[in-house]
Amino acid sequence: MQNSTKRPMSFYFLTAFFALFILFLYGPTLTIGILSFQGPSGGLTFPMNGVSLHWYYKLFEQQAVGDFGGSLTRSLLLALAVMVTTVVISLSAGMAFRKKFKGSGVLFYLTIVSLIIPSILISLGIGLLFNQVGIEPTWYGSAFGAHLTWTLPFGLLIMFAVFNRFDKSYEAAARDMCATPFQTLRYVVVPLILPSLVGVGLFGFTLSYDEFARTIMTSGSQNTLPLEIFGMTTNVTTPVLYALGTLTTFISFVVIVGTLFILHMLKRRRNRAAIGK
Amino acid sequence: MENAKSAYLQALPLFMIMLIFLVIPTIMIVIVSFWDYNAFSVIPDFIWDNYDFLLTSSVTWQAYAKTLFYAVTSWALTLLIGFTAAHYMAFHLRTTKSQTICFLLATVPFLTSNIIRMISWIPLLGRNGLVNQTLQAVGLTDHPLEFLLYSDFSVVLAFVHLYTLFMVVPIFNSMMRIDRKLVEAAIDAGATPWQVITQVIIPLSKSGITIGTIFVFTLVMGDFITVRLMSGGLSASVGLLIYNEISLLQYPAAAAGAVTLLATVLIMLAILFRFANIRKDL
Numbered sequence: 407m408q409n410s411t412k413r414p415m416s417f418y419f420l421t422a423f424f425a426l427f428i429l430f431l432y433g434p435t436l437t438i439g440i441l442s443f444q445g446p447s448g449g450l451t452f453p454m455n456g457v458s459l460h461w462y463y464k465l466f467e468q469q470a471v472g473d474f475g476g477s478l479t480r481s482l483l484l485a486l487a488v489m490v491t492t493v494v495i496s497l498s499a500g501m502a503f504r505k506k507f508k509g510s511g512v513l514f515y516l517t518i519v520s521l522i523i524p525s526i527l528i529s530l531g532i533g534l535l536f537n538q539v540g541i542e543p544t545w546y547g548s549a550f551g552a553h554l555t556w557t558l559p560f561g562l563l564i565m566f567a568v569f570n571r572f573d574k575s576y577e578a579a580a581r582d583m584c585a586t587p588f589q590t591l592r593y594v595v596v597p598l599i600l601p602s603l604v605g606v607g608l609f610g611f612t613l614s615y616d617e618f619a620r621t622i623m624t625s626g627s628q629n630t631l632p633l634e635i636f637g638m639t640t641n642v643t644t645p646v647l648y649a650l651g652t653l654t655t656f657i658s659f660v661v662i663v664g665t666l667f668i669l670h671m672l673k674r675r676r677n678r679a680a681i682g683k
Numbered sequence: 684m685e686n687a688k689s690a691y692l693q694a695l696p697l698f699m700i701m702l703i704f705l706v707i708p709t710i711m712i713v714i715v716s717f718w719d720y721n722a723f724s725v726i727p728d729f730i731w732d733n734y735d736f737l738l739t740s741s742v743t744w745q746a747y748a749k750t751l752f753y754a755v756t757s758w759a760l761t762l763l764i765g766f767t768a769a770h771y772m773a774f775h776l777r778t779t780k781s782q783t784i785c786f787l788l789a790t791v792p793f794l795t796s797n798i799i800r801m802i803s804w805i806p807l808l809g810r811n812g813l814v815n816q817t818l819q820a821v822g823l824t825d826h827p828l829e830f831l832l833y834s835d836f837s838v839v840l841a842f843v844h845l846y847t848l849f850m851v852v853p854i855f856n857s858m859m860r861i862d863r864k865l866v867e868a869a870i871d872a873g874a875t876p877w878q879v880i881t882q883v884i885i886p887l888s889k890s891g892i893t894i895g896t897i898f899v900f901t902l903v904m905g906d907f908i909t910v911r912l913m914s915g916g917l918s919a920s921v922g923l924l925i926y927n928e929i930s931l932l933q934y935p936a937a938a939a940g941a942v943t944l945l946a947t948v949l950i951m952l953a954i955l956f957r958f959a960n961i962r963k964d965l
Binding site for chain 1: 686689696698700703708712715764768787795803804812816898901922941944
């Protein structure tokens with residue numbers, strides 16, 4: 407099968423199907439990307455009334471869209487904090503699950519529940535809890551925790567996949583050479599699984615940066631960017647909405663492409679090191 | 684012994700997060716669902732009124748019917764599209780490089796904003812949107828189609844757009860583990876391409892299909908924002924009812940709705956989990 411050179415007819419049908427699927431995924435986003443450059447008199451749909459950066463200027467005017475700069479800053483800071491925490495806790499828990507310990511089954515199913523429980527329950531529950539205990543909900547407190555209930559399951563599942571394929575003899579070799587557990591982790595395990603940790607970090611960052619449902623009752627009086635965007639969808643009827651959407655999608659893209667670039671460099675460095683040997 | 688102790692220490696941070704931000708909040712919801720409330724505040728109590736009102740209201744039952752309709756329709760479509768896309772990547776692409784590129788192309792949108800991806804349908808589906816402009820220009824219709832936006836159609840379309848990836852990834856993962864020799868053996872034994880799919884690939888991708896199903900069902904069942912934005916406020920899902928009660932500060936009523944929703948989702952999961960062993964399949 408691998409060697410046959412002539413493709414069957416079904417291949418071309420499926421290629422066309424897949425291309426349509428990709429178009430379906432990206433087409434709408436590209437459309438608002440184009441429309442965000444509408445001229446000052448342009449509307450929410452085609453045709454374009456000229457081409458300008460008018461709506462992007464509007465975005466940075468305080469009164470036009472509320473507190474865009476502040477919410478963007480909060481979302482980026484929160485995403486960074488969630489990213490770092492997700493990587494550290496997922497790695498730590500991933501290591502724990504390699505050994506047998508009592509309650510591992512319960513903890514595993516809790517994490518799965520955290521992933522599939524309707525997000526609005528997390529929002530409502532944490533909101534109620536903080537209210538009753540008398541702690542003010544904040545984006546860096548309760549929303550931070552709410553985001554972790556969403557990012558940690560992804561992180562842990564990735565760590566499971568990683569450690570299922572991990573060769574334990576590397577650690578045994580390090581121990582034989584008298585490495586302390588910390589040294590084994592720092593110089594053997596982490597370098598070997600670094601690409602996966604970068605992947606966990608990417609998930610942590612982007613999922614938190616875009617999270618809406620788990621933020622709605624947990625961020626307190628200050629909005630994160632997705633909350634700000636949601637507010638705009640109900641009261642903004644100009645292409646400034648598209649400018650904001652394009653900008654925030656662009657930020658996600660920069661983060662994703664940047665991460666893929668880092669992964670690529672890591673792979674190249676590793677290949678070079680392997681040839682060097 | 685030393686090993687077990689370090690395992691507990693390593694698992695502790697995850698456990699604490701789950702305890703504080705998942706377990707206790709869920710218990711809190713159950714407790715508050717029995718409380719009383721008035722226009723200004725919630726009042727600790729033990730009453731069944733919230734459930735009484737919820738379960739006897741026709742609005743609730745209509746919302747459940749609507750939500751189930753969205754869930755089943757979205758599930759069928761995401762499964763069909765997701766399975767076909769995964770099958771293409773796993774069995775029709777020959778190099779790892781092309782597989783990786785296609786996989787990334789399918790995955791990247793998942794990491795961008797859901798709300799923006801919903802909004803981006805407006806210039807396409809609206810009354811004066813691209814689809815209507817095109818249809819009228821070609822002459823297929825002489826007046827704009829109204830059902831494209833703010834309807835059940837646009838809600839399901841958005842769900843399929845957002846969640847097909849949750850089918851693609853687990854099914855692709857299952858398919859990549861299928862021993863290619865089995866497919867070759869089936870062909871050698873005279874199986875048609877269709878028989879290969881139905882009798883070899885589908886049974887062996889069952890766990891991926893189940894995991895994808897769990898994702899799509901739970902995401903749609905608990906959704907409120909997609910229904911709110913894409914139906915233009917014209918239809919109500921279970922999640923949206925809860926969200927509206929939260930906006931009105933009727934927390935005990937929202938909590939009772941949330942408990943009922945959670946119970947419904949758990950029953951569905953109990954049925955679905957019979958089809959797959961998630962832990963084994965990682």
